[in-house]
Amino acid sequence: MSWAAVVALVGVAAGATAIAAEIPLSERKSGYDFMGPDTRTMQDDDTTNPGMLWVLDGEALWKRKAGTANKSCADCHGDAGTSMKGVAARYPAFDAGRGRPIDLEQRVNICRADRQQATPLPFEGKELLALTAYIGRQSRGMPIETVNDERTKPFIEAGRDLFNRRQGQLNLSCAQCHDDNWGQKLAGAPVPQGHATGYPLYRLEWQSLGSLQRRLRNCIVGMRAEPYAFGAPEYVDLELYLMWRARGMKVETPAVRP
Amino acid sequence: MARALINVPAKAKRGEIIEIKTLIQHEMETGFRVGTNGQVIPRDIITDFICKYNGEEIFRAELHPAISANPFFTFFTVATESGTISFEWSGDNGFAVSETATITVE
Numbered sequence: 001m002s003w004a005a006v007v008a009l010v011g012v013a014a015g016a017t018a019i020a021a022e023i024p025l026s027e028r029k030s031g032y033d034f035m036g037p038d039t040r041t042m043q044d045d046d047t048t049n050p051g052m053l054w055v056l057d058g059e060a061l062w063k064r065k066a067g068t069a070n071k072s073c074a075d076c077h078g079d080a081g082t083s084m085k086g087v088a089a090r091y092p093a094f095d096a097g098r099g100r101p102i103d104l105e106q107r108v109n110i111c112r113a114d115r116q117q118a119t120p121l122p123f124e125g126k127e128l129l130a131l132t133a134y135i136g137r138q139s140r141g142m143p144i145e146t147v148n149d150e151r152t153k154p155f156i157e158a159g160r161d162l163f164n165r166r167q168g169q170l171n172l173s174c175a176q177c178h179d180d181n182w183g184q185k186l187a188g189a190p191v192p193q194g195h196a197t198g199y200p201l202y203r204l205e206w207q208s209l210g211s212l213q214r215r216l217r218n219c220i221v222g223m224r225a226e227p228y229a230f231g232a233p234e235y236v237d238l239e240l241y242l243m244w245r246a247r248g249m250k251v252e253t254p255a256v257r258p
Numbered sequence: 259m260a261r262a263l264i265n266v267p268a269k270a271k272r273g274e275i276i277e278i279k280t281l282i283q284h285e286m287e288t289g290f291r292v293g294t295n296g297q298v299i300p301r302d303i304i305t306d307f308i309c310k311y312n313g314e315e316i317f318r319a320e321l322h323p324a325i326s327a328n329p330f331f332t333f334f335t336v337a338t339e340s341g342t343i344s345f346e347w348s349g350d351n352g353f354a355v356s357e358t359a360t361i362t363v364e
Contacts, residue, residue, distance in 0.1 A: 045279075047265035050328045053283040056261050207286075207327035 022245070023179055023193055030249060031192040031257055034183075039204070043256035051133060051202040051254025054126075054209045058134025061127060067118025073131070076115060080138055088136040089144050089251050092240040094151045101155050101240050104132050105211060106231065123230035129209045133200050136253030144197065144251060146244040159241025162234060168225030174238075189258065195246040196239065198255020209254065212239055260284055264345060266359035270337035278309065278317075279332045282347055282355065288323040304329060304349035312341040321349070337363045 032040060042048050062073045062080055077083040092103040095110075102110070108131050109120040121128040148156055163174045177186070178194030185191070199212040206214075213235050217227045228234045265279040282304070289301025301323060309317040317333050344358045 045265070047263045047279055048281060048330060048332075050281060050283075050330070052263060053261050053281070053328060204326075 021179060023182070025248070028195060028246070028249060029182075029193055030195055030197050030252065032198070032252060032255065034190040034192045035256075035258060039256055039258055043198075043252070049202065049254060049256055051200070051209055051256065054130045054133040054200070054202075055137045055254060057126070057130035058132070058137075061131050062134055067112065067116030069115060069117045071116050073111070076111075080134065084135045084138040086139050086142050086145075088132075088139040088253060089142045090146065092236050092243065093147065094149075094155075100233065101152055101236055103212075103236050103239050104135060105213075106236070108132060108135075124211060124214055129200050129211065132211065133209060133254045136200065136251065139251040140253055142251050143248050144243055144246050146240065146247050148244055148247075152240065155237045156241050156244050158234075159237035159239070159244075162238050163241055168220070168223035170223050172223045174219065194242065195249055196242040197246055197249050198252035198257070200253065201255035201257055203257050205258065212242070260347075260353070260355050262345070262347070262355055262357050264357050264359050266343050266361055267337075268360075269362045269364065272337060272339075272363050274337045275334050276337050276361075277332060277334055278343065279330070280307075280309075280345055280357075281328060281330045283328055284347075284349070284353070286321075286323070286325055286327045286329065290323065302350045302353075304347050304353060306346075306348045307331060308346045309333070310344045310346075311335060312339065312343075337361065339363050 032043065035043075042050075046052050059080075065072045065075070074080070088104055091107065092101040093107075094100070095102045095107075105123060105128055108128060112118045112120055121131070146152075146156075166173045166176075174194065177191050182191050182193040196212050196215075199215070200209050202209050213230055216235055216238060217230075220227045260283040262283070263281040265277075267276050270276050284304050285302060286304065287299055287302040289298070289303075291299045293299050303323055303325070304321050307317075307319045307321065307329070308315060316335050317331075319331060321329060340361060340363045342358050342360055344356060346354070346356045348354045
């Protein structure tokens with residue numbers, strides 16, 4: 001058998017068993033790069049970006065006293081423009097008290113429970129979206145800096161496993177669309193690479209701001225799998241993996257997506 | 259109160275065509291959707307938007323249930339004189355919001 005034939009056979013074998021290959025760092029693109037010029041303009045201008053309505057609400061909430069401690073976020077953290085700069089770029093982050101990573105929504109609610117002694121804000125409620133959008137806005141343009149150390153590594157790996165795991169009646173994994181087939185069309189819309197750079201973001205289809213967990217829930221329902229409950233550790237592991245996968249890319253919060 | 263975002267150029271040359279952009283926070287509940295309890299969610303929309311330039315109406319829109327949440331309007335006018343550009347939104351359940359912006363025309 002000639003060398004050419006061996007190479008060809010190996011090539012066929014590799015093609016047949018191809019599994020999700022991660023996107024090289026230099027070839028990564030934000031969902032922004034897949035959008036039309038109108039939607040990009042909408043995101044870029046703070047007076048046309050509807051996400052800014054939530055950011056303004058978040059600014060007011062930041063200063064509002066809450067709970068039996070009668071404290072506002074600002075009473076501890078001061079000016080969000082300095083204290084929250086870069087925070088969203090490194091979340092989800094490891095929480096020593098809980099022994100696992102937590103996302104920004106959980107961080108806000110832990111602060112509410114422990115510091116403000118107030119009831120936690122419901123997931124996808126206007127207030128939690130507003131606060132996370134306001135905090136996220138302070139990191140806009142900064143590179144994502146997810147920590148991958150001995151504490152977070154097992155959770156990043158768990159998120160990676162979930163990303164590559166086939167699930168649901170369609171027997172699909174996240175990676176089959178977002179690693180293997182990005183740039184192709186799904187029902188006329190481009191399949192993006194799935195980098196979570198702009199959450200919470202305004203989705204024109206939702207006519208509202210929504211969190212990354214809402215987006216993940218959409219995808220999981222789309223695979224016809226059973227979604228996890230909001231705040232489930234599986235979602236946080238997946239969020240952590242996605243942010244690590246998007247490391248170095250710029251935060252766009254509040255982004256606009258079709 | 260609903261938040262509104264207004265974009266009017268702070269300065270313009272006399273006779274210049276300027277773009278005005280407005281975005282307002284509103285659910286625009288159509289009145290056709292059914293809630294989890296099987297009951298129709300009552301209509302709650304903005305019905306009218308009016309823009310005035312120094313008191314003179316320059317743009318008006320009637321809104322209907324098919325218009326998206328957080329309606330965005332952009333339109334053009336000619337910068338004629340310095341003064342105030344006012345915006346008024348009104349709608350169901352007594353919804354009423356007004357905003358103003360100032361412009362200097364040289």
